[in-house]
Amino acid sequence: MNEPHTPQNVKADLVARIRAAARQEQFLEVVSAEEATRRFQAHLDLTPLGAEDVTLGTALGRVLAHDVVAEVDAPPFDRSNVDGFAVRGADTFGATETGPTTLTLNLEVIACGHVPAIEVRAGTATAIATGGVIPRGADAVVMIEQTELIEAGTPAIEVRRAVAPGQFVSYAGSDIARGETLLRRGTIVTSREIGMLAACGLSSVAVVKRPKVAVLSTGDELITPGKPLKPAGVYDSNGAIIAAAVTEIGGEPAVFGAFADDEAALERALRGALEQCDMVVLSGGTSKGAGDLSHRVVSRLGTPGILVHGVALKPGKPLCLAVIGDKPVIVLPGFPTSAIFTFHAFVAPVIRARAGLPADVAEAVKARVPVRMMSELGRKEFALVALVRGEDGLVAFPTAKGSGSVTSFSQADGFIEIAALASLLDANTEVDVTPIGGAANAPDLVIMGSHDIALDVVIGALSARGFRARVISVGSQGGVSALKRGQCYIAPVHLVDPETGTYNTHLADKDHELVHGWQRSQGIMFRKGDVRFEGRNAQQALAAALADPSCLMVNRNAGAGTRVLIDKLLNGARPPGYANQPKSHNAVAVSIAQKRSDWGVGIEPVARLYGLDFIPVSPEHFDFLVATARRDLPAVKAFLEALEDSAIRKDITALGMRFAD
């Protein structure tokens, strides 16, 4: 992939690639989501696949291919429901505690599984167990508790209560009648259906075949999970999530793995997949301009070929839908959120239909968006949201990680749709949220504000006590605002009061109190062995950095507590890299570790995590602002108790944090 970069070949390559990328953008005929579905499904058979017989032990979750008609009765005979004696009811008429009727015992005991041999004639009775076959001539059963055994002479019983005909008898076929349609095709098999099938004597059942779906990924950057990450490499998460989603919606994934951007190899793989499977799903790496060759390969596979390439959808625009022969071939966008959204919107309905499953209809819940949301005109937009129970109903927070994120889909509670013709949603607009992944349960505790590794220790302790906490990272200032709007219960903060230079205490007011957390050491991070910094104190290190024009810094975003510290350190200087402003300690450390910059400011535990060297500058107080009115909620109490717990404090200290008291 990395060719030698001589000026000649690189220039030619560069120009060719840039031209191709520009052309490709024009190649797309972007159609609406509805039109894309129409074109795609017009070429597809959406009826269930054929049937296959499976044993009851493996039928769970499968879909019945045919109606099941009972071929036996249940019970298969008139059955006794109690332990007692089979009698003719008329013989017992008039029997009472004080005036029992005597019946001669027939010399037979009808245990379960025993075929009665003796007819119950008038004046006689036959001992019968629960589940036994009612013998010829009997029409009722008298319970053993209402009889007395007479052992002397001819065995007999005294019956002390009259029984009506039919008493304690379950008639043949009263549960399942031979000839009745017991189960309908299309039924999803649960343990309840398995019980009914077994009761009819069936050991296997015809179910709809599971559509076999080939899952492939392509991209030079992709690394198969489990292998070491190479520089510039990214783990292939699409292959895994798509394969698992195929299973969840009734398909059978065939995992072909990740392929480099090599047309010949990819074409061979796709042709093989088409031969072995009912459908092919390829996710296209994250590249588009510089390397998307998937649609070129797909366009060569056969007819009718590519039906849609480009959908007015965000995320998901570069989706490519094709049919080869009668088999769907789908190229999903490479970015994880785009891939899984388009999979659920366009591919899942086809898999479900072929698997014999009904369309998945998730019932929307009402919520309000707390902030104004912008949208692109002309593309239907799906925005992922986290749901939080507010003072007057659910609040839907947009999760703003973008379509390149793996976690945004996984951690969202649902999504909202913004129509292609809307350019924004005003704050406080009521929206329909389509839940993702089962019922959206509001958590016991909502924490919004700054994030810190040690916070995970506290949340873990809560989780072990059964409290589900949701942490939404919105920065210290965002947390304070959310807390004061009543959208969270606790806000983790580390903000310096510009007037006094102290941390956080200025944030408390009559309704919000400050609870002390821990201190973390802020300082300069740099690669081990960098002689410009090694062995120096903060002022010396800073002077060395500013003296070397090739020395690149990495800054932090405006509004971060760390940024306040950086600007104080720099005292007006603007060294190269100052404009590079990532939003987390981790991103700063990664940039330095990967030599994309040389120094930055962050907390000591993160420097350690990446094997960087560290010069301490100042301690930072990471505290918690709590709504006083919520202090006594069980989850809030548990949180505050956890902060005081010595075992938890020990774990937090081990991460490099300090407690003041």
Place this chain on the structure above:
Amino acid sequence: MNEPHTPQNVKADLVARIRAAARQEQFLEVVSAEEATRRFQAHLDLTPLGAEDVTLGTALGRVLAHDVVAEVDAPPFDRSNVDGFAVRGADTFGATETGPTTLTLNLEVIACGHVPAIEVRAGTATAIATGGVIPRGADAVVMIEQTELIEAGTPAIEVRRAVAPGQFVSYAGSDIARGETLLRRGTIVTSREIGMLAACGLSSVAVVKRPKVAVLSTGDELITPGKPLKPAGVYDSNGAIIAAAVTEIGGEPAVFGAFADDEAALERALRGALEQCDMVVLSGGTSKGAGDLSHRVVSRLGTPGILVHGVALKPGKPLCLAVIGDKPVIVLPGFPTSAIFTFHAFVAPVIRARAGLPADVAEAVKARVPVRMMSELGRKEFALVALVRGEDGLVAFPTAKGSGSVTSFSQADGFIEIAALASLLDANTEVDVTPIGGAANAPDLVIMGSHDIALDVVIGALSARGFRARVISVGSQGGVSALKRGQCYIAPVHLVDPETGTYNTHLADKDHELVHGWQRSQGIMFRKGDVRFEGRNAQQALAAALADPSCLMVNRNAGAGTRVLIDKLLNGARPPGYANQPKSHNAVAVSIAQKRSDWGVGIEPVARLYGLDFIPVSPEHFDFLVATARRDLPAVKAFLEALEDSAIRKDITALGMRFAD
């Protein structure tokens, strides 16, 4: 098991068995459900089992054994979100459509997977693909659409729009930060979690081991599904439904099969099961008095042994809970409804806890019972119900099939609890219904009344058109009442007007119209070759039956349309068997086929089904009473259309029915 019945051995056996049964009843110390749970769980470890590593491909549905901490960042580097050029944002300040800025291109193209080699210095740009690594020196990306390539001379681009630092950059760790707790132990793995694990480079994950649960059944009558049904035999449905339910709640069933009531063999099997598995679940056949040896065998297995034998619960009284060493051993009652209820109440919580799953909390729905329900004082009673949407909320119909039924649990929508101290629920009482098997969806169409095999054909046609119909068999008269109370939309009826002798027309009124169905031929059923009936007409056959005192009839229940016909035929005669009054055509046919009686009256298709001979007596009209106000509901319309459909009529005719027009 059928020993020779000589008077000597049978009498001894009989007396011994009856005594044992009486003793056993006293053996039970019946405790409350709460006390039973307390005694049982006091001896159990209810923490999750240990961990095992599974590949991501097999992790779906499993429970995470440990917290998962991310060991990599996602993205692992600062990443471009678009196709374009990596630049220093400051270089583009002031660029516009009409006054573009020119940047020299570095001789490098950053495709996905490519490690950048050249620093982006002031005044330069590097071509970069979506997903590419932001090179050292750059802090933003300008989209390809906002540039123009200058090919002449040194390659360069014109930039037509200013970009701020950070534009189109996803910072390292912004999605998943190294060191962050990504997933909590106890999380159930769905495709979403698999995507996150893969994104962190994990190819396997530690999950809680599934508790291995041995499933056995015992009873001389039990036949393994798939084998032919023997006389007096019953298919073992408990083994299948329990095994499937174990899988559904996170366990791994080990199916040991059905055992005859043989103490030595059963003890060997139980000891083997205890060695191989974490738990043992035995369902005890349907016998109790005459054959329940399970508790005797369990009492010999070890300590602490049997903790509970007898629970004040209906259904489920004979439940036996034991612990051997640290392993639970449960003997469920043999009757299917009792077995599955007690399984869910006492065994499922243990399996779930060991599997690391939270307790299953089903949210109850409110409904009203339409009829007075009696309950036994002193036993907590669970009553299965079908839910129907009535005029003012849900109505919970008791499904009255009894604990011996397999279908009552499988077909119920939920159950209600009647406290041990209540003896009845008045009609119209509001009750909490605990749903069974997912959300209780009210059907599109409710049909209550008489049942007929051919009705299945109509329902099947509706099902194919996407309408879900619920048929509740309550007899013709029950259907008319339910229809007039607004509890169903259609009532299948076959009732003779005693005044005119015509069928059904007298049931219509201004709010309810009669729609014609089909006619079925009622007649005398008897075994082929019975010379008393063969070749005769109905009057002759009847005379022959009445002339022979050893000839047993089987009657029908009072209120059945068929019973009206029988009484008319008998004209006051009461032959032997008259008191035997089962509630269905099937039960009548089975009784005759199994020689438990010799003749009865029923419909021709059922006689055929059992290989019986048939003498026609009179045609019977099976019609439908429909609420006029509901006629235009889509599902009702579809039902009425199906009745007119010639293909459907052909299928119904093939069952032996006739259409008048």
